[in-house]
Amino acid sequence: MQVNTEPTSLTGAAGLPGGVQPNGPAGRRPAASSDADKAAALRRMKLLALSLLIVMAVIFVVAFALQKYYPWLEYVRAAAEGGMVGALADWFAVTALFKYPMGIKIPHTAIIPRRKDQIGASLGDFVETNFLSEQVVQEKLASADIARKAGAWLSSPGGPDRVAKEGAAVIRGAFKVLNDDDVQAVIEAMVRKHLLTPPWGPPVGRLAERVFDDGHHHALVDLLVDRAVDWVRDNQETVNRLVTDRSPTWVPSFVDGLVGDKVYVEILKFTRAVQSDPQHQVRLSIDKYLKELAQDLQHDPVMIARAEGIKAQVLGDPEVRELASRTWDTIKTALLTAVDDPHSELTIKFKAAVHDFGTRLVVDPELAGKVNAWIGDAAAYLVKTYRSDIAGVITDTVARWDAEETSQKIELQVGKDLQFIRINGTVVGALAGLAIFTVATLLFG
Structure with missing residues (x-):
């Protein structure tokens, strides 16, 4: 750190009045107010240390010149001499951290600029x-104890509202960022991968087999039988007309009527018998057929191929794209509507869930x-x-700084304290010089 008699100059970090403006890779940057305050304090401390050195030099000169007239000034000269030595030695030590003293490339000086990367x-x-x-x-x-603190905040009166508000902002922001076509493409890809690519026959067959084994299909069979009985009961004329239409033209009409009535009565008796008897042969035949169908869907290649054909007819390319579009539009519209309405069911339940979770974290x-x-x-x-x-x-950050900027940054942070080393060195050197001269005079004078 070069000794400078100009009070406005600042060696190292404070080379410019009013603050530090290091020359980094990006060029000059304005110093923050805190940096300016630190630079001003550093200048004051440097001026104080330099002033002590000058004072010691003046005292030394005066004492040296007058000591032959006033012998006691030898002690003052010795103290001033020691103070100058201490001040210069500590000035050299402090300066050697940040730059070459007086620009001379003395070994093991300018430690921070030379070893910047190693220091980083x-x-x-x-x-x-x-x-x-x-x-x-x-x-x-x-x-x-983050959980309890977070719980206390979440269960506070404004916590759930704030979470819901921020969550709504995130959802709206996400929908603005997301491209509808891209999302629909993802949904379509997922539908194809997880719904269309795997064969339908075996999984549908396994599901149907469990349903049929547990008898859950009986309610549906009962419904179909009940509807059949109701239809037959209410459509006697339809039955008679069917019989007449299929009867030969030479058969008299009254015979067609008798036959039609007989057929209607038998059909009605048959359907009611199926309705009232859980073990009716028709029901057992239906059970057998359904169970065989479930097995065929799992193991019969022909049936599996037919199931794949139905799948292809039901969910072709246009249908899949339309399904993906409708799914995304529905989700997007529902969420945006819900988050924009503070009284929507989704928002209310979300706030309640947040409050409940926060309370549980506390208790x-x-x-x-x-x-x-x-x-x-x-x-x-x-x-x-x-x-x-x-x-x-x-x-990496330190490595990107240049050597001068690194030295400036570090000196700006610790330079003020380092100036106390110079001040202490001056005082301790003066005391040491006085003590050494006194001891030497007592022993050898």
Whole structure:
């Protein structure tokens, strides 16, 4: 650090009046007000240290010139001499950290500019080892009891409203960012992958087999039989007309009427018998047919192929695209409508769920412990996985600075305290010089 008699100059970090404006890769940047305050304080401390050195020099000159007339001034000269030596030595030590003293490239000086990258790497390693450790992070999070604090906020009067408001903003923002065509393409791809690509026959057959084995289809059979009985009962004329239409033309009409009535009565008796008898042969035949159909859907290649053909007819390309479009439009419209209405059922239930969860975090120690453990484990995993990358930010940032900028930044932060070294060196040097001269005079004078 070069001795300078100009009070407005600032060696190293404060080379410009009013603050530090380092020349980095991106050019000059205006100093923040805090940096300007630090630069001003650093200038004052440098001026004070320099003033002490000048005072010691003046005292030394006066004492040296007058000591032959006033012998006691030898002690003053010795103290001033020691003070100058101490001040210059500590000035050299402090300056050697940030630059070459007086521009002379003395070995082991300008330590920070020359070893900038090593300092950045060491600082990154220090942070990674001592701060970004799993144990440190988990202990800090455990002492913070984040779950209970979050629960207290979530259960407060404004907590659920704030969460719902921010959640609505996120949903609206997401819908603005998402492209409808892209989302529909994703839905269509998922439908094809999970619905169309797998064969339908075997899974449908397995599902049907469980349904038929448990007898859940009997309610549907009962419904169909009941509707059949109702239809036959209410459509005697239709039955008679069918008989007449299929009767030979030479048969008299009254015979057609008798036959039609007889057929109607028999059909009605038959359907009512099926309706009233759970073990009727028709019902048993239906059960047998359905179970065989379930087996064929699983194992018969012909039936499986027919099921695939039905699937292709029902869900062809146009139908799939339309399904994806309708699905996305429905989801999007429903969510936007719900989040825009503070009184919608979705918003009300969401707020209630948030409030309930927050209350449980406060009153349920077991749940709060689990949440805290999850947070700690997640943070520990992130630290364990990415701590080198996080610490690497420090190393990379320092590496991008040029040597002068790094020296300026560091001196701006610690330079004021380092000037106390110069001041202390001046005082201690003066005391040491006085003590040494006094002892030497007493012993050898």
